[in-house]
Amino acid sequence: MKPEHKDLHVYNTLTAQKEPFSTIIPGYVGMYVCGPTVYSDVHLGNCRTFISFDVIYRYLKHLGYKVRYVRNITDVGHLEGDADIGAEDKISKKARLEKIEPMEVTQRYTLGFHDMMQIFNIAPPDIEPRATGHIIEQIDMVQKILDNGFAYVVNGSVYFDTQKFANESNIEGYNYGKLSGRILEDLFTETRDLKNQGEKRNASDFAIWIKAAPEHIMKWKSPWSIGFPGWHLECSAMSTKYLGETFDIHGGGGDLKFPHHENEIAQNAGSCGKQPAKYWLHGNMLLLNGKKMSKSDGNSITPQELFAGGSEHISKGYSPMMARFLMLLSHYTNPLDLTNKALSDAEKGYDKLTEMYNKLQELVPNNDAPEFDYAAFKKKFYSAMNDNFNSPLLISHLYGLSTEVNKRISGEGISAHDLEQVKSLVEEFMIDVLGLRLETQTTSNQGVENELMELILELRAQAKSNKDFGTADLIRNKLSDLNITLKDSREGTEWSYE
Numbered sequence: 001m002k003p004e005h006k007d008l009h010v011y012n013t014l015t016a017q018k019e020p021f022s023t024i025i026p027g028y029v030g031m032y033v034c035g036p037t038v039y040s041d042v043h044l045g046n047c048r049t050f051i052s053f054d055v056i057y058r059y060l061k062h063l064g065y066k067v068r069y070v071r072n073i074t075d076v077g078h079l080e081g082d083a084d085i086g087a088e089d090k091i092s093k094k095a096r097l098e099k100i101e102p103m104e105v106t107q108r109y110t111l112g113f114h115d116m117m118q119i120f121n122i123a124p125p126d127i128e129p130r131a132t133g134h135i136i137e138q139i140d141m142v143q144k145i146l147d148n149g150f151a152y153v154v155n156g157s158v159y160f161d162t163q164k165f166a167n168e169s170n171i172e173g174y175n176y177g178k179l180s181g182r183i184l185e186d187l188f189t190e191t192r193d194l195k196n197q198g199e200k201r202n203a204s205d206f207a208i209w210i211k212a213a214p215e216h217i218m219k220w221k222s223p224w225s226i227g228f229p230g231w232h233l234e235c236s237a238m239s240t241k242y243l244g245e246t247f248d249i250h251g252g253g254g255d256l257k258f259p260h261h262e263n264e265i266a267q268n269a270g271s272c273g274k275q276p277a278k279y280w281l282h283g284n285m286l287l288l289n290g291k292k293m294s295k296s297d298g299n300s301i302t303p304q305e306l307f308a309g310g311s312e313h314i315s316k317g318y319s320p321m322m323a324r325f326l327m328l329l330s331h332y333t334n335p336l337d338l339t340n341k342a343l344s345d346a347e348k349g350y351d352k353l354t355e356m357y358n359k360l361q362e363l364v365p366n367n368d369a370p371e372f373d374y375a376a377f378k379k380k381f382y383s384a385m386n387d388n389f390n391s392p393l394l395i396s397h398l399y400g401l402s403t404e405v406n407k408r409i410s411g412e413g414i415s416a417h418d419l420e421q422v423k424s425l426v427e428e429f430m431i432d433v434l435g436l437r438l439e440t441q442t443t444s445n446q447g448v449e450n451e452l453m454e455l456i457l458e459l460r461a462q463a464k465s466n467k468d469f470g471t472a473d474l475i476r477n478k479l480s481d482l483n484i485t486l487k488d489s490r491e492g493t494e495w496s497y498e
Contacts, residue, residue: 001027001063001064004063005064007382008020008063009387012280012281013179013257014179014275014277015173027064028065028066029060029065029066029067029248030070030243031053032239032251033049033053033069033070033071033252034235034261035071036074036109036113037074037075038074038075038105038109039105039109041302042112042113044286044293046253047116048327050071051324052332052389053283054123055328055434056389058432059385059389062433067126068242068243069125070127070243071127072128073113073128075102075103076218076229076234077089077228077231078091080093082260084207084210084231084232085199089216092217096217120323121320122435129241129242131238134237135229137237137238138237141233142229143223144272145158148271150169151208154200156227157199157209157225158209159206160205160263160267160270161201162176162204165270170273174269174275179261180261182258206230206232206263209230210228231260232260240276245272246278247276247278248277249280249281250277252282252283253285254285255285257282264276284334284336286336287335287336287337288301288337288338289313301313303323307323314340318343321350324435324436326346328391328392352399354438356426357430357438361423363409365414366412366413366414368413370412372404372414372418377425380400384396385433394434456479457493457495460493
């Protein structure tokens with residue numbers, strides 16, 4: 001365990017303050033993060049959330065903690081509009097519209113989700129449970145909540161009694177609504193025009209088991225009816241199964257604070273009398289040109305469009321690692337606005353750090369060089385990450401290191417010992433912690449690049465010779481998109497990076 005682990009502080013949504021991080025079991029971290037509902041392709045906002053918790057996971061392991069990271073797959077129970085009754089299951093709806101089995105839907109989009117996580121270099125969780133694989137555990141939890149008097153059965157559906165829970169539960173440091181900042185009295189008076197709304201004793205009550213209509217595809221036998229679990233129930237049951245009744249970190253997107261996470265806490269407390277997680281961490285949203293992403297408004301962009309540049313909202317495509325880097329330039333608790341300028345600025349910063357990394361790999365040490373104070377940078381790096389995983393501050397310190405490295409390269413150089421320490425520091429924080437997949441650009445790689453450019457220029461020259469000016473212009477424009485400038489002269493064509 002690195003000594004720096006004692007300095008780690010995290011922002012706890014439940015207490016609305018930054019707190020020193022200490023684990024329930026010394027040296028071990030149990031972390032649960034809400035995963036995707038696999039009825040469609042994962043969107044960039046989800047990717048930002050999973051990148052944020054990937055860095056948290058990586059840094060905790062870097063500090064020496066043994067981490068059990070659980071991230072679920074929701075493949076049943078998540079209803080349209082995030083409702084808990086009176087709506088259709090998102091996966092069942094997709095299956096009905098496409099005339100395929102629900103498991104075909106979940107398999108397709110789970111595989112797509114995994115592919116996108118690999119593209120963004122997001123490490124897989126230690127356990128990835130599916131809701132459909134834990135129906136027994138969910139039924140058991142419903143029964144415990146009923147036995148404790150915090151739920152009731154109406155016409156085969158089971159509802160959590162929020163008012164009784166608020167009046168009779170005795171969970172230290174928690175009352176229903178605390179996580180999301182909702183006032184319970186306001187929730188009691190809310191009304192929604194939904195099917196079966198009249199079955200509830202209070203408008204704030206929510207379904208933990210739903211009786212299935214005859215035409216409903218995904219359903220299971222239970223003591224109360226043939227039906228399916230409520231959306232919130234799966235995470236309570238699976239986090240408890242793999243991490244215990246209490247664990248260290250529960251994370252997810254900020255949009256899950258209510259009702260999903262608030263109801264999770266109520267379910268856990270209602271079944272075993274304990275608030276499940278010690279620290280609640282929430283990421284913030286990804287905006288596009290200052291507005292919330294929305295397919296219906298045309299203000300959206302997919303990961304594939306970001307990589308290929310196939311969107312009206314951006315001027316060109318960017319690599320997955322550059323996109324990951326952009327995500328880390330804003331603190332995970334703050335909104336991030338995806339704009340052309342933000343992407344362009346991020347690319348310059350990413351290229352600067354990549355250039356430093358490559359220079360360090362090829363630098364010939366000078367043992368007569370004065371001491372390089374790498375320890376000062378190391379202290380800054382840890383200080384940034386220990387401040388609630390402050391990746392933008394860490395990156396700013398990496399910029400400072402890059403400036404110092406360039407000064408030494410053009411001046412007195414770096415000794416062999418210091419060079420190894422600096423290289424190790426860069427690799428630990430850029431690759432291991434920030435998760436940037438960097439490749440060394442060696443002299444041989446540069447040679448291949450030159451040969452490829454010669455071939456491209458030869459093809460362009462042939463096109464011009466054949467008066468195929470459309471192809472010649474296309475080659476020039478595509479190279480320009482990659483920041484490569486061509487200069488034609490009588491002697492031939494030269495190329496350079498802008």
